[in-house]
Amino acid sequence: MSEKSTTQTEQQEIHQLYQSLEQEQPSSELDQRILAAAHKAVASTAASTAKVLPMKPNRRAWYVPVSYAAVIVISLSVVLRLLLEPEVLDREVVPELERSAPQAGRDNDKEPAAIMAPAAPMATTAMEAQLAPPESVKKTAKMQAVEARAKASKPAAKQPYSRPEMLRRASPAESDSSEKMQLQSAAGNRAAQDMTLDAAKEISRDARLDEMKRLLADSQYDQLHSKLRQFRQIYPDYVLPEELSAWEKQAASAAGD
Amino acid sequence: MSAQLTDQSLDGLTDEQLMLSYRNGHAAAFDVLYARHKGGLYRYFLRQLGLQSELANELFQDVWMNLINARDRYQASAKFTTYLYHIAHNRLVDHWRSCKPESAEQDCETMIDEAKSPDDHAHHGQQSMQLRQQIQALPEEQRNAFLLKEEAALSLEQIAEVTGVNRETVKSRLRYAVKRLRLSLVSIR
Numbered sequence: 001m002s003e004k005s006t007t008q009t010e011q012q013e014i015h016q017l018y019q020s021l022e023q024e025q026p027s028s029e030l031d032q033r034i035l036a037a038a039h040k041a042v043a044s045t046a047a048s049t050a051k052v053l054p055m056k057p058n059r060r061a062w063y064v065p066v067s068y069a070a071v072i073v074i075s076l077s078v079v080l081r082l083l084l085e086p087e088v089l090d091r092e093v094v095p096e097l098e099r100s101a102p103q104a105g106r107d108n109d110k111e112p113a114a115i116m117a118p119a120a121p122m123a124t125t126a127m128e129a130q131l132a133p134p135e136s137v138k139k140t141a142k143m144q145a146v147e148a149r150a151k152a153s154k155p156a157a158k159q160p161y162s163r164p165e166m167l168r169r170a171s172p173a174e175s176d177s178s179e180k181m182q183l184q185s186a187a188g189n190r191a192a193q194d195m196t197l198d199a200a201k202e203i204s205r206d207a208r209l210d211e212m213k214r215l216l217a218d219s220q221y222d223q224l225h226s227k228l229r230q231f232r233q234i235y236p237d238y239v240l241p242e243e244l245s246a247w248e249k250q251a252a253s254a255a256g257d
Numbered sequence: 258m259s260a261q262l263t264d265q266s267l268d269g270l271t272d273e274q275l276m277l278s279y280r281n282g283h284a285a286a287f288d289v290l291y292a293r294h295k296g297g298l299y300r301y302f303l304r305q306l307g308l309q310s311e312l313a314n315e316l317f318q319d320v321w322m323n324l325i326n327a328r329d330r331y332q333a334s335a336k337f338t339t340y341l342y343h344i345a346h347n348r349l350v351d352h353w354r355s356c357k358p359e360s361a362e363q364d365c366e367t368m369i370d371e372a373k374s375p376d377d378h379a380h381h382g383q384q385s386m387q388l389r390q391q392i393q394a395l396p397e398e399q400r401n402a403f404l405l406k407e408e409a410a411l412s413l414e415q416i417a418e419v420t421g422v423n424r425e426t427v428k429s430r431l432r433y434a435v436k437r438l439r440l441s442l443v444s445i446r
Contacts, residue, residue: 014439017442018407019407021388024300034291034321037321037322038284038288038321
């Protein structure tokens with residue numbers, strides 16, 4: 001037998017004898033002590049991690065929803081105000097613009113020239129109050145705004161100025177806050193506001209036309225003449241309905257004579 | 258690794274996976290790991306120290322506490338058993354060093370002598386008892402290599418890594434240890 005195999009045999013013999021020895025184990029008390037220490041170490045690590053980390057997720061959890069909610073509430077309040085109270089806009093904003101930017105109105109032959117009429121503020125306000133749309137018109141203002149928007153799918157180039165631009169030109173100091181508000185609102189909100197303004201103008205014009213038709217029917221020609229003159233100052237190129245147009249020509253020829 | 262591992266799935270993991278799981282905060286992984294290695298490590302100390310159970314308990318606990326405290330530094334690049342017995346070997350070396358300055362030889366001999374108590378003789382067969390005594394009588398390096406092989410089932414290379422010597426030295430120490438043990442047993446027969 002070679003020396004190598006002899007050594008292997010000896011090793012195997014000693015190995016078997018060693019494995020036959022009693023297999024001592026640590027006491028259960030020692031086991032518990034070590035296992036408790038191991039669990040405690042993990043638990044303390046988890047607790048210290050939990051103390052350090054929670055602030056960031058909480059901050060994120062608060063900041064994002066609150067900021068979204070704030071944007072939504074502000075946008076909705078602006079849109080609702082403009083949609084539900086178009087006459088307020090017509091009475092308060094438009095006359096202010098008319099007063100402060102008469103020159104710009106003359107340069108524009110399109111409908112929006114109405115807001116730049118050089119009429120006296122008091123007279124305009126009184127007239128507006130007199131010609132305030134009836135309740136049914138107020139209620140349908142929103143629908144009319146939508147229709148007007150669809151009807152007027154005019155290209156943007158035909159609009160003399162966007163609303164923020166118009167406000168800026170009309171009265172820079174007063175329009176600062178309004179302009180900031182406009183810039184902060186979303187593009188959709190801005191479109192809705194423009195639509196509302198257009199609708200409000202149409203309501204005002206239609207009310208004037210209705211009033212003039214009524215005066216014509218009642219044969220109150222003096223008042224009709226006055227109203228028509230004011231109307232022409234605001235809408236110089238507007239094509240009147242047939243009966244009013246005929247009366248206007250007749251009045252003009254009479255004045256020429 | 259998920260903290261949702263069940264005890265059954267833990268049993269199927271390797272030592273290295275269990276240690277990584279424990280490092281990542283899964284305490285139950287340590288339970289399995291401890292159950293696998295507590296016996297071998299305990300006997301490694303017990304037979305190095307001449308059956309002084311109190312001292313063996315102390316060193317045994319120190320090793321596990323070191324492992325627990327250093328869990329974040331554990332890397333699975335080495336075999337877990339090698340890692341564990343490396344800590345144990347270092348702790349044992351520290352013990353021998355602290356023992357030697359003051360009449361070390363006498364203290365260590367006393368430890369071995371204490372193992373030869375009449376109670377031990379009464380409870381074990383003569384051959385087994387002789388083997389225990391001869392293991393304790395082996396030179397420290399040979400005894401260490403022998404116990405690492407028998408209790409930890411380490412290969413020559415792993416024993417060399419734990420003890421910091423080359424493979425041939427380990428092989429030589431093991432051969433001398435076995436020869437010496439066998440001679441003592443033959444003399445009894």
